Amino acid sequence: MDEEFEPKLLYILCSWCGSGGSESARAHGLKYPANVLPYRVNCTGSLPPVHILRALLEGADGVAVSGCYPGDCHYEGGNYHARRRVALTKAILEALDLGEDRLWFRFVAHGEGRRFVDTAAEFNDHLKELGPNPLNEITTT
Amino acid sequence: MKGINLKSDDANAAARGLLARGMEAGLWDAALVPARVPAGDSYAWLLLRDAAALERTTPLPPVMSVSGARALYKLARHGTARRVVAVLRPCEVRAAVELYKREQLPLDDIFLISMDCPGAVPLKDYVEDPEAGEELFGKMLAGVEEPGREICRSCDHFSHTASDLHLGTLGVPEGNVVVVPASAAGEAAAEKLGLGDAGPVAEWEAEVEKRNASRREAKEEAHRALREEAAGPERLAATLGRCIGCHGCRSVCPICFCRQCYFESEALKVPAANVFARAERKGAARLPADTFLFHLGRMAHISLSCVSCGACEDACPVQIPVAQLFGLVAANTQSLFDYEAGRDRAEAVPTTYYREEELAYLSEPYVEARAPEGVGADG
Ligand code: SF4
Ligand code: SF4
């Protein structure tokens, strides 16, 4: 494991519970690793897989997605649709051996600041273990 | 399964006869069928309004120059208001069914006839030497040659599909063609056409099952070999490296119907600064950019509906095994949702619905109140 390696981690959050989790973290004075780049979408259900793929192809070492818990999505089933799309994206990455474990999905509630920072830190550690995303080494993507 | 015997020793003649009878009986106002082009070096789809014109058609041509689903879509995407019969290969039927399910192709006035498919000859080979192509196809039909196109060699959906009527030729004694009604409309048509006695269905079914079993094995082996050749960042880069970004594979794909394709849109026309940033990060930036994104993104859009028809591969000017790559990925994405493209008109496309209790494994296990390394409460 390369001790120097700081993963580039894109953390996609819905604008309700996901971002709410990060706000709660702030309110409780909890911090997440500085290399985590939060990226807000209205609802995880509005996140197209192509954006995840684009991130993984253009510099990210990992992508995490957090939206509202089942039943809590502000647009009915956006979170369930998102879960299907994340599963679909992982299946593509898996079939072509492109690192499906660089994509995480986890529900986070508005008040769960702790869960939000823990997830960021946990995923960060996971990516440190995996090392740099080999897709970033390919100049011809 | 019941079936009717159509006495004929030529599947094409049997199909033509069936179409002519149907048109004369007033079942259909027009037929969509392939016919050889005047120069003789390919086949094209024709819409015919007159049974007499069927003479010069070839319902089961050696090549799939354009997917029949695409031809049908061009005709019927907003409905036809006339009853049209189309004779398609099984993969073309399945693509039409996917378009129907994606609300792009109303099938109310469309009657689909499918035929046992021996595979297709690679389009480029045929165009280069049509006579050799005809000869190879003859051997494929006789079952003494493997299908010309690689994707067809591992096709395990070469027979009975979600069509209205299916014409079976595999395993049946010479001089017979089995007609299998596969829908209520198919049953009604068979009755109206007054088709004869029960055909040798058992023989046909046994042969289809036997061939299917060996094709399933071939498919597994093909996927294993392809993963060895093309899976992983380096190897995928080697496989896609020669892509010229013409997007021909997308233009001919029967499933890619979008009015504005994302990969032709402003979203991917990045400013020079973005390309410079890529060059800085990776040491070089390829132009045109986003080769991987185009293929992987298209897989995200349509792999659930990909029917492994091979049109993309036939179209590729630089011999990238596009259909095989899509087939490999589609096997994984479709099995994830227990889905099979084109299997059933009533089966919804997996991205259009969800189940609350599914995919629980996706919520990564969480260790409550884990103290993150080097970070924590600052108050
Ligand atoms: S690649 Fe995607 S956006 Fe483009 S035509 Fe196909 S489905 Fe539509
Ligand atoms: S991706 Fe290729 S094989 Fe799949 S449906 Fe489209 S053209 Fe056919």
Ligand code: SF4
């Ligand atoms: S047809 Fe071939 S060269 Fe053209 S975009 Fe598709 S894979 Fe690339």
Ligand code: FES
């Ligand atoms: S609003 Fe949070 S996932 Fe839909």
